[in-house]
Amino acid sequence: MSENVKKPLLAACRHLLHPLVRILLRHGISHGEFADSVRGAYIDIAQNELVPPDRPQTDARIAILTGLTKHDVARIRKADAEADDEVGLNRIARVLQGWSQDPEFLGPYGLPLEVPFEGDSISFESLVRRYAGDASARSLLEELVRAKAALETDDGYVRLLNRTYLPTPLDPAGLEHLGNVVNYFIDTVDFNLQKKRQGEGRFERYAITMEGLSPGDFQEFDALIREKGQELLEILDDWLGQHEIRGGHKLPDSASIKTGIGIFHFIERTSSLSSKDRF
Numbered sequence: 001m002s003e004n005v006k007k008p009l010l011a012a013c014r015h016l017l018h019p020l021v022r023i024l025l026r027h028g029i030s031h032g033e034f035a036d037s038v039r040g041a042y043i044d045i046a047q048n049e050l051v052p053p054d055r056p057q058t059d060a061r062i063a064i065l066t067g068l069t070k071h072d073v074a075r076i077r078k079a080d081a082e083a084d085d086e087v088g089l090n091r092i093a094r095v096l097q098g099w100s101q102d103p104e105f106l107g108p109y110g111l112p113l114e115v116p117f118e119g120d121s122i123s124f125e126s127l128v129r130r131y132a133g134d135a136s137a138r139s140l141l142e143e144l145v146r147a148k149a150a151l152e153t154d155d156g157y158v159r160l161l162n163r164t165y166l167p168t169p170l171d172p173a174g175l176e177h178l179g180n181v182v183n184y185f186i187d188t189v190d191f192n193l194q195k196k197r198q199g200e201g202r203f204e205r206y207a208i209t210m211e212g213l214s215p216g217d218f219q220e221f222d223a224l225i226r227e228k229g230q231e232l233l234e235i236l237d238d239w240l241g242q243h244e245i246r247g248g249h250k251l252p253d254s255a256s257i258k259t260g261i262g263i264f265h266f267i268e269r270t271s272s273l274s275s276k277d278r279f
Contacts, residue, residue, distance in 0.1 A: 016186070020182070021034075023178070036076065039066075039068055039072055039076055040076050040080070042066040042067075042068060043062055043066060043068070043073055043076055043077060046062045046065040046066050047062055050065050051065070059073040059074045059077065062077075089165075089176045089177055089180065091131075091132035091133070091135045091140065092132075092140060092143065092144070092165050093165060094131040094132055095127060095128055095131045095132050095140060095144075096144075096149065096160070096163050096164075096165055097131070097163075097237060097240075097241050098127060098130060098131040098241075099112045099127055099160050099163070100112055100160070100163045100237075100241070101238060101241035101242070102127075102130075104122060105122065105127060112160040112163075114153075114157050114158065114159045114160075115127065115157065115158055116156055116157055116158070117137070117141070117152065117156050117157070117158050118156070124137055124141060124158040125137045128140055141158060144165070147165055148161060148162065149161055149162045149163075149164070149165050163234070163237075164230070164233075181262060181264070184260075184262060185262070188202050188204055189204065192204055203261075206266075222265065225263075225265050229263045229265075232263070233261070233263060236261055240259075240260065
């Protein structure tokens with residue numbers, strides 16, 4: 001790679017790491033601990049995208065591709081294989097989508113039914129089996145209740161309160177959310193940087209002020225985003241739910257396109273922000 005590309009690319013990486021390093025330092029994650037995550041990311045890409053399918057994914061081959069030591073590759077791959085499988089954010093999202101769109105779980109006027117927790121037909125357990133596979137229904141419900149997305153009544157029924165799941169920042173699902181949002185956005189930017197012709201990229205647009213807003217106008221803009229952004233996301237979520245491949249029509253992974261859209265409100269940070277605002 002030429003220096004006129006390498007230097008600005010590394011500068012861009014340093015800039016995009018600023019918010020991530022802020023989060024890490026806030027929660028006591030050292031450079032050494034973060035460095036292991038970077039090593040893991042290099043290994044992920046090497047074994048998933050760089051090693052040809054017909055070649056063995058040996059530690060030595062991955063070490064050569066990434067510049068890591070063979071010892072580090074073996075250590076990190078072993079730790080990944082032993083990692084526990086948590087109730088993931090994608091499973092939670094699928095359950096909420098199914099509860100909001102599956103006709104069997106909808107009542108009059110298309111409103112989600114209040115369902116018993118247990119049961120083989122229409123129940124929260126059957127909803128989880130249908131949309132989250134072998135995930136623990138009890139663990140998933142506890143997470144939804146804690147996030148105020150669902151409520152369990154005294155008589156054993158479960159009620160949907162909010163079809164949007166917003167985990168708290170330090171929850172495992174909240175940290176998974178952080179990784180997903182950043183990954184999806186950077187992957188979209190990377191895809192668009194590689195496009196060869198106009199119109200071949202993915203949709204990526206933003207609206208921004210040049211001189212800023214007054215505090216009053218900012219509050220109005222924030223309210224507008226929450227209203228219109230939620231409306232748009234629900235329209236798009238309904239469309240995805242209606243067209244998602246289900247049951248016996250499932251396609252092989254190579255032919256199935258997992259896609260979606262995210263909307264986020266950003267505020268440019270400046271040196272005038274107080275230390276409380278920064279952290």
